[in-house]
Amino acid sequence: MHVTIRLFARLREVTGASDLTRSIPDGSTAGDAWQALVAEFPPLADHTRSISVAVNEEYAKPATTLRDGDEVAFLPPVSGGCEANERSE
Amino acid sequence: MMVTSAPLDVAAVAAAVAGAHDGAVATFVGLVRDHNAGRRVLWLDYEAYAPLAVKTFEQIAAESALRWPDAPIAIHHRIGRIEVGETSVAIAAASPHRADAFAACRYAIERVKQIAPIWKQEHFEGGEVWIEGATADPADDEARTLAFARACT
Numbered sequence: 732m733h734v735t736i737r738l739f740a741r742l743r744e745v746t747g748a749s750d751l752t753r754s755i756p757d758g759s760t761a762g763d764a765w766q767a768l769v770a771e772f773p774p775l776a777d778h779t780r781s782i783s784v785a786v787n788e789e790y791a792k793p794a795t796t797l798r799d800g801d802e803v804a805f806l807p808p809v810s811g812g813c814e815a816n817e818r819s820e
Numbered sequence: 821m822m823v824t825s826a827p828l829d830v831a832a833v834a835a836a837v838a839g840a841h842d843g844a845v846a847t848f849v850g851l852v853r854d855h856n857a858g859r860r861v862l863w864l865d866y867e868a869y870a871p872l873a874v875k876t877f878e879q880i881a882a883e884s885a886l887r888w889p890d891a892p893i894a895i896h897h898r899i900g901r902i903e904v905g906e907t908s909v910a911i912a913a914a915s916p917h918r919a920d921a922f923a924a925c926r927y928a929i930e931r932v933k934q935i936a937p938i939w940k941q942e943h944f945e946g947g948e949v950w951i952e953g954a955t956a957d958p959a960d961d962e963a964r965t966l967a968f969a970r971a972c973t
Contacts, residue, residue: 740867740939741950783957785937788871790958804869806937808952 732757732799734764740807742782745774761786761803762793768805781808821877823870823938825900828907836894837914846921848929850909852902856951859944866899866908869937873897879958880931884913884924887968891915891924897938908940927971934963 736751743749746768755764761784769775784791785804797803834845852864877895884893893913902908909932913924932938935958940951957963 737869739869739937740941741952743867781952783937785869785872788869788875790872804872804937806869807939807950809934809936809938 732759732797734759734797734800735802736764736768737785737802737804739804742775742778742805742807745778746772755797757799759797760793761791761795761797764797764803765793765805778805778807782806783808821874821881821894822896823868823873823899824896825898828896828898828910830907830910830912833894833896833910834912834914837892837912839914841916842914842921843916844918844921845912845914846918846925847913848909848911848925849907850929852904852906852908854904856942856944859942859946861904862943862945863901863903864908865901865941865943866897867939867941868897868899870899872937876936876958877932880928880935883931883964884927887927888913888915888920888924891920893924893928895928895932897932897936899938923971927967930967930970931964934967 733752733754736753738746738749753767755767783806784793785806786795787802830847830849834847838845854861881893891913893911895911897909911925911928913921915921942949942951
C-alpha cells in the first residue's frame with residue numbers, strides 16, 4: 732500500500748522534502764513507517780524518541796495501523812511549551 | 821481559527837469573538853523580539869501543519885469553554901518569515917465581565933505553546949536554529965491542568 736508522509740521543521744530538512752510517498756507492507760503501523768524512513772534517512776534516528784505522530788490530520792500513536800492512502804505526519808517537538816522557553820519571553 | 825502567511829489583524833480577531841452581551845475583550849499578541857538566549861535575532865520562520873493546527877485551536881477553544889462557557893476565543897497564527905516587531909500570534913477572548921476574558925485568553929496562549937503543531941526557526945547573526953520545547957500530548961491532563969493553573973493566577 733502507499734502512504735503519504737509529511738515532515739516538518741528539522742525532519743523536513745533531514746530528508747529534503749516535506750512530502751514523500753512510500754510503499755509499505757499492508758498492516759504497517761505509523762511506527763513501522765517511521766522505521767522505514769529511518770532506514771532510508773539514517774540521521775532521522777536521532778529524532779525517534781522526540782517525535783509525535785498524526786494520521787490523516789489527527790494525533791495518533793505509533794501503534795496506529797495505517798491504511799492505503801493514509802497521510803502520516805511526523806512532528807518534531809513544538810516551538811514553545813517548556814518552562815525555560817517561557818521564562819525567556 | 822486561522823493559520824495564515826498574511827500579516828495578522830488583531831482588531832479582526834477581537835471582532836470575531838465580541839458580541840453585544842460582552843463587556844470585555846482580552847487580547848494577547850505575540851511578537852517577534854530582537855533577542856533570544858543571548859543572540860541578536862534577525863527574523864523568525866514559522867512552519868505549521870496547518871490543518872492539524874486549526875483542529876488543535878478548536879480543541880483549545882472546547883477545553884476553554886468547559887471552564888469559561890461565556891468566553892469564546894479566537895486564535896490566529898501567522899507562518900512564514902516574520903520580522904522583528906511583527907505579530908506571530910493573536911488571540912482574543914470576549915466575556916460579559918473582564919475576569920473570564922483575561923483567564924480564557926491566558927489559557928489559550930499557554931495551550932497553543934504546549935500542543936499546537938507549529939515550529940519556529942530563529943535566524944540570528946551568525947546562523948539559524950530550530951527552537952524546540954517539550955511536546956505535550958494534546959490528551960495529557962497534566963499539561964492541561966498546568967495551563968489552567970497559569971490562567972487562574
